[in-house]
Amino acid sequence: MKAIVQPKYGSTDVLQLKELETPTVKDDEVLVRIHAASMNYGNLALLKGKPLLARLWSGLVKPKYPIPGGDIAGRVEAVGAHITQFQLGDEVFGDLSSDGWGGFAEYVAAPEHSLVRKPVTVSFEEAAAVPMAAVTALQALRDKGDIQAGQDVLIYGASGGVGTFAVQLAKSFGATVTAVCSTRHVDLVQSLGADVVIDYKKEEFTRQTEQYDLILGVNGYQPLSVYKRALKKNGTYVMVGGGGKQIAEAMMLGPWMSLFSQKKLKHVLQKPNQKDLLVLKDLLQAGEIRSVIDCTFSFSEVPNAFAYFEQGHATGKVVITI
Structure with missing residues (x-):
């Protein structure tokens, strides 16, 4: 071969x-x-x-x-x-x-x-x-983020491999999804089901006043303090990716910043398993994700x-x- x-x-x-x-x-x-x-x-x-x-x-x-x-x-x-x-x-x-x-x-x-x-x-x-991208998104939303129907969810970096699946999976859980991406990806992310799309080239996320039950940091970089401010009381931020600096901050500072707060800052490391692949297979077959x-x-x-x-x-x- x-x-x-x-x-x-x-x-x-x-x-x-x-x-x-x-x-x-x-x-x-x-x-x-x-x-x-x-x-x-x-x-x-x-x-x-x-x-x-x-x-x-x-x-x-x-x-x-x-x-x-x-x-x-x-x-x-x-x-x-x-x-x-x-x-x-x-x-x-x-x-x-x-x-x-x-x-x-x-x-x-x-x-x-x-x-x-x-x-x-x-x-x-x-x-x-x-497999890897969708399982990562699933585990971030479901296992680390404890996503629930009716929640307000923000996906920061919604146009990449994990982000495109995260938008669709969050909608399948019944969440209201706000997605952050660049200008050229706005139409795509809307087609995936995002309720609100923020074009970071035209509008700075740091100036947003809205708060969210769950935030996924997939691509790009924002200080953890910015994500924490954007969380509702008892909200959760989950770091999925975003480069070495974002990963290091989430893994080292996240637990300390969560220690005396009702807002939780977490990270996810994808764990391959057949059970989650079967969940995704059913969603693919039903047309709920693509x-x-x-x-x-x-x-x-x-x-x-x-x-x-x-x-x-x-x-x-x-x-x-x-």
Whole structure:
């Protein structure tokens, strides 16, 4: 099979397209012929080996997992002896990030707990765009934010991979959603269901007087004090992303700023699991959420996909067709 291999940490120059042996399945694995994969922040972190803390589990000196790629969608080509959930020909999608990665390849042997069946109404590309971004949004809203119907929710950075899913998921929970994005994304974010859209290029969020039950900080940067002021009494802010400074402040200062306040400042680290993938599969099938795809790259263009994704301007997801 063909696969993208990363022998060391560095820039896109270290990525190599190689011929490797097609993996054989263990008793608890399925062999998936991959049709599409997608880019996520974790792909960049593993490519560069930064932040250095990531190397504690990805390999201190060189990558422990030589084939990058977590989000995949494809077709089952073989099943292990103990597999009960899938059979030959099933169309599936899932997240390999807790099971050795390996998504930027023509085939992968994956444990069945990392996969779910793909709705027939959703393309491989659309399905591959879902797992990490949508699970992150779901866990931020539901598990960290305790979102409830009727709440006022703000999504700061609503046009990226996580943000586009967060807007749709918040609406599915029955919330009133205010989304912050740039001018060129206003129409898209409105089409995803946002009740109010703030164009940060025309209107500064820091001057807003409205308060919210729940705020998700997905992209961009605002001081934690700004988010805290924008929360209602007993409100919650959840940091999803936004760069190193935002992440460091949320993880280090958030607990202290929450200690003697009814307003809570939290952060979320996505935890891959099949249960949440099944929730998203049902929402996809019902048409309550959809993938927003910025662009697609061919398999041989994976280094270009990394370079484009690193610019940080993608609308929704960047997808690779394999």
